[in-house]
Amino acid sequence: MEPWLLGAIAGGTAALAVMVAQRRGGGRTAKEVWPLLRERGPLKIPEIMHQLGLVGFSAQGKVVTALDALIREGRVEERAVPPGTPTLEKINLRKYAVRAS
Helix, strand or coil, X not given: CCHHHHHHHHHXXXXXXXXXXHHHHHHHHHHHHHHHHHHHXXXXXXXXXXXXXXXXXXXXXXXXXXXXXHHHHCCEEECCCCCCCCHHHHHHHCEEEECCC
């Protein structure tokens, strides 16, 4: 078999595996984040991570993915940060809340 074809198949398989893993993990975390926001009100990402017992950069990505899924469903809203906030600080200051029906 041609080497370029093997590379293309391997790359496509790896991309598919990553996509499936992200969807499975994000769904579980979203189910944990939703009740937390309903019970405790608006929270920042570090506060959500602390409440769920998650630590690390990878866990932060799971929480962000879960919040994105909830925002797309229209169940959660993203609150604005104060103008002039440095870009790298926005993740620590932005709050997420359950959208009022």
